[in-house]
Amino acid sequence: MSDRGGEPIGLSPNIRVYRYTKGQFFDCHYDDYNNVTLEIDSKPVQARTTWTLLLYLTSASEGCIGGETVFYPHDRQSAAEEIPVSLQTGMLLLHKHGDDCLLHEGREVRQGEKWVLRTDLCIKR
Numbered sequence: 632m633s634d635r636g637g638e639p640i641g642l643s644p645n646i647r648v649y650r651y652t653k654g655q656f657f658d659c660h661y662d663d664y665n666n667v668t669l670e671i672d673s674k675p676v677q678a679r680t681t682w683t684l685l686l687y688l689t690s691a692s693e694g695c696i697g698g699e700t701v702f703y704p705h706d707r708q709s710a711a712e713e714i715p716v717s718l719q720t721g722m723l724l725l726h727k728h729g730d731d732c733l734l735h736e737g738r739e740v741r742q743g744e745k746w747v748l749r750t751d752l753c754i755k756r
């Protein structure tokens with residue numbers, strides 16, 4: 632991808648840890664930009680998020696079946712066009728958000744628990 636959306640200066644302090652249990656999912660959506668304040672060298676820096684960062688904390692090895700993150704490149708939920716990302720413990724997934732965000736979902740967990748850590752890359756605002 633040629634347009635990386637600017638030089639990242641840090642990660643969003645808005646760190647979320649998701650725990651999905653059997654039957655839970657994250658319905659189709661786009662991720663939007665957020666304004667955040669980072670602390671760099673003990674000084675506040677006004678920043679904006681650009682890329683979603685997901686760190687998978689579980690996978691089939693921990694008994695989690697299902698829960699794939701699935702992307703739809705053409706703004707419609709179509710099985711023929713889907714790009715599924717299977718869970719792999721320790722894997723990082725980055726995807727651009729805001730105007731360049733692809734439609735995506737966290738598919739239903741069919742067995743076990745899915746744990747994911749979410750934060751975002753940030754650029755100076």
Ligand SMILES: O=C(O)CCC(=O)C(=O)O
Nearest residue numbers: 657662700736737747749
């Ligand atoms: O849990 C997932 O696979 C997707 C999470 C997601 O789309 C989000 O945090 O915005």
Ligand SMILES: [Fe+2]
Nearest residue numbers: 660661662735
């Ligand atoms: Fe998302």
